[in-house]
Amino acid sequence: MARLLLGVTGGIAAYKSVLLVRLATAAGHQVRVIQTPTSQRFVAPETFRAITGAPVLTDEFEPDPLRGAFPGDPLPTHAAISHLALVENADAFLIAPATANAIAGLATGRADSLLSSAYLAADCPVLVAPAMNHRMWHHPATVRNVARLREDGAVVIDPGSGALASKGEHGDGRVAEPDELLAAVESAFAGGSAASSAGAPVAQDLAGVRVLVSAGGTREPIDAVRFVGNRSSGRMGYAVAERAAARGATVTVAAANVGLPDPAGCTVVPVSTAEELRVACATAFDDADVLVMAAAVADFRPVDPSAGKIKKQGRTGMTIELEATADILIELSGRRRDGQTLVGFAAEHGDQAVVHARDKLVRKGLDAVVVNDVSQPGIAFDAADNAVTIVTAAGDRVVARAAKADIADAILDDVVAARAR
Numbered sequence: 001m002a003r004l005l006l007g008v009t010g011g012i013a014a015y016k017s018v019l020l021v022r023l024a025t026a027a028g029h030q031v032r033v034i035q036t037p038t039s040q041r042f043v044a045p046e047t048f049r050a051i052t053g054a055p056v057l058t059d060e061f062e063p064d065p066l067r068g069a070f071p072g073d074p075l076p077t078h079a080a081i082s083h084l085a086l087v088e089n090a091d092a093f094l095i096a097p098a099t100a101n102a103i104a105g106l107a108t109g110r111a112d113s114l115l116s117s118a119y120l121a122a123d124c125p126v127l128v129a130p131a132m133n134h135r136m137w138h139h140p141a142t143v144r145n146v147a148r149l150r151e152d153g154a155v156v157i158d159p160g161s162g163a164l165a166s167k168g169e170h171g172d173g174r175v176a177e178p179d180e181l182l183a184a185v186e187s188a189f190a191g192g193s194a195a196s197s198a199g200a201p202v203a204q205d206l207a208g209v210r211v212l213v214s215a216g217g218t219r220e221p222i223d224a225v226r227f228v229g230n231r232s233s234g235r236m237g238y239a240v241a242e243r244a245a246a247r248g249a250t251v252t253v254a255a256a257n258v259g260l261p262d263p264a265g266c267t268v269v270p271v272s273t274a275e276e277l278r279v280a281c282a283t284a285f286d287d288a289d290v291l292v293m294a295a296a297v298a299d300f301r302p303v304d305p306s307a308g309k310i311k312k313q314g315r316t317g318m319t320i321e322l323e324a325t326a327d328i329l330i331e332l333s334g335r336r337r338d339g340q341t342l343v344g345f346a347a348e349h350g351d352q353a354v355v356h357a358r359d360k361l362v363r364k365g366l367d368a369v370v371v372n373d374v375s376q377p378g379i380a381f382d383a384a385d386n387a388v389t390i391v392t393a394a395g396d397r398v399v400a401r402a403a404k405a406d407i408a409d410a411i412l413d414d415v416v417a418a419r420a421r
């Protein structure tokens, strides 16, 4: 996966950028979009937001809810300056379509918009895909400006020739097709300064496989405003979902209280309590070939949650009575059919972690248990990295500390191997 920052300026060809974003996310790339205000007359930001799973930025003074992070990446603790943070985190910045006006602004170094400021601040590879009427494209002013962009180090993706937007006109100026734009971006990823494996095509070894992932942490109400919860952020489950989709799977995610952008290419079913998660998983399970149960599910819930807000007045203490929740994995493994692969997670503490996980493998009837040793600092809960041991009947496999996307790939490699047996 690599991070693509896409700048969209105001031309009719903006619709082709929608198709590009769809191709890029399907290929497993993380995409953020900056739009100029004029481009929003052609394509609404909501379209890009829905496909990328991330907010679209237009204005430099508008706070970025993701603080410059790309979908699936951890949220920085401080609010960043958008035009700096987005290009700093990007592996490539593509401006497509780039209008004659946008190109003129970039060529003269204007910083009058979020998009043009980001261009000046970029030290990742920058690609510009012009789109305009052929007379505008051949005007000496545009020719000069495009030459200047090339001199300044931008890769200009030449427009194609053919029917233009204005009725009956043919000539140069059509923006390159979405697959050509993606190919140009991927070659920039491969040769760019930011090291990334994204240029390599992703093996479609889960094509046709239906994967159900649970992610996040459940919340069990105490009263109308309080709950019993846990520290799970959903990052690990979302990484599994996103990588499975990139490897060709059809993915459904039952997401318990996850505050992250939706994983690209997946269907997300939001839930809150263990019981809601149980129902969502039970509903999707029969149609799934693989279940990856990454959610941290409450083992106990308050017996009698209060409908209103419990008042402090007059109390010196409080006891909350808890009752056990259903074990979702045990329920589902009890009715599994042939051909289903079940993976559980185990948050364990200390040196008996693998021993306890092996017990869960047998007790819950699973094909694999992914063990997080939660006593290690900097990994597992709410962190970008993880380090796990994957316990199967065949033995244990230690996966050293790595980004959660890489851990997800290791888990999915074992799923693919289990399904081949």
Ligand code: CTP
Binding pocket: 274, 293, 294, 295, 296, 297, 298, 299, 325, 326, 327, 328, 329, 330, 343, 344, 345, 346, 347, 348, 360
């Ligand atoms: N799990 C589940 N339903 C529950 C509790 C857990 O399906 N009510 C699943 C989790 O999603 C995870 C696996 O079971 O995939 C193991 O969860 P964990 O909390 O480590 O184990 P528990 O069975 O709760 O055992 P313990 O808390 O005693 O370690």
